[in-house]
Amino acid sequence: MAENPSHLALGDLAARQLANATKTPPQMLGITPRWLVHLLPWVPVEAGIYRLNRVKDESQVLTACSQPEDERDLPETFVNYDETPREYYLSAVTTVVDIHSRVSDLYSSPYNQVTEQLRLAIETIKERQEAELLYNPDYGLLNNIAPGQRISTLTGAPTPDDLDELITLVWKEPAFFLAHPKAIAAFGREATRRGVPPPTINMFGSPFLTWRGIPLVPTNKLQIQDGKTQILLLRTGESRRGVVGLYQPGLPGEYGMGLSVKFMGINRKAITSYLISLYCSLAVLVEDAVAVLENVEVGKYHDYKHEYRK
Structure with a gap:
């Protein structure tokens, strides 16, 4: 017995061969917000070198709080630097x-x-x-x-x-x-x-x-x-x-x-x-x-x- 043509229709699988799929770029699980x-x-x-200069001993920097008549007793000081600072490459x-x-x-x-x-x-x-x-x-x-x-x-x-x-x-x-x-x-x-x-x-x-x-x-x-x-x-x-x-x-x-x-x-x-x-x-x-x-x-x-x- 012949099949009734009115009951036949194009199937999904065959129809998809003529359709364009919407594509994504490649997705990678390991990407994070960082x-x-x-x-x-x-x-x-500059030139791939970063020199980190630091004060050598800040406790040696002397200060004082004095009244105007005590100015002759003011400490003399200076701020020393580390002579071998770390350099980052x-x-x-x-x-x-x-x-x-x-x-x-x-x-x-x-x-x-x-x-x-x-x-x-x-x-x-x-x-x-x-x-x-x-x-x-x-x-x-x-x-x-x-x-x-x-x-x-x-x-x-x-x-x-x-x-x-x-x-x-x-x-x-x-x-x-x-x-x-x-x-x-x-x-x-x-x-x-x-x-x-x-x-x-x-x-x-x-x-x-x-x-x-x-x-x-x-x-x-x-x-x-x-x-x-x-x-x-x-x-x-x-x-x-x-x-x-x-x-x-x-x-x-x-x-x-x-x-x-x-x-x-x-x-x-x-x-x-x-x-x-x-x-x-x-x-x-x-x-x-x-x-x-x-x-x-x-x-x-x-x-x-x-x-x-x-």
Whole structure:
């Protein structure tokens, strides 16, 4: 028996072959707001060197409060400088992006393959930059905190008392706390349990918990190991004798602050190569510009590479 043509219709699967799909650019899970990079003041560095001059012994600077008839007894003094100041050198985060010319020629609509490859590589380098600002063995924040600026939690979980202790160490115009999102969540639970839920403010269109008016800024670059992490408090800016980021302006192939993209040529196999370099460093101008709360218990979760472990 023949099929009734009136009961037949074009199916979805076949119809989709004639339709154009709306495409997104490539999405990457590891991209974050990188708040530390955004909130740090960045100082341009000439020739890649930043010399941090400090007063040698400020206790030797003599002063007196005297009456006019005692002027002959006024102390004479001067301010001495450290003869061997620390010098910071910019370090580079680099990678080489290879793209076959056939791919860029044939498959660059609606998205340019070269542009997307460079964009994603640059995002990855910037994520690594934020981790280096914390953990670099030379200039990383966690490796340049003075012993007297390190404290441990009183109970394991971060409490209002712990953050108050951090404020006593960085009390001169503190800018922001820096913590893993799970540490911020743990603090929020502890503060709420004590009847003092932390207020929320909006910065850059995003909500942030605060304590004593100081925002708690999240970053997943602060690692969680064996269920423990750190919370930092920073003062920032050269004028405030705080923490500053360092970068090199005017780079050849400049693509952003301290970022350079250079075309390296096409080899005999038709592979096009681009060198991406990001030059940066970080300086703590005086010791009390940063303090850290250690042994903050949040549970066994992940480090900045999203490698979950128990």
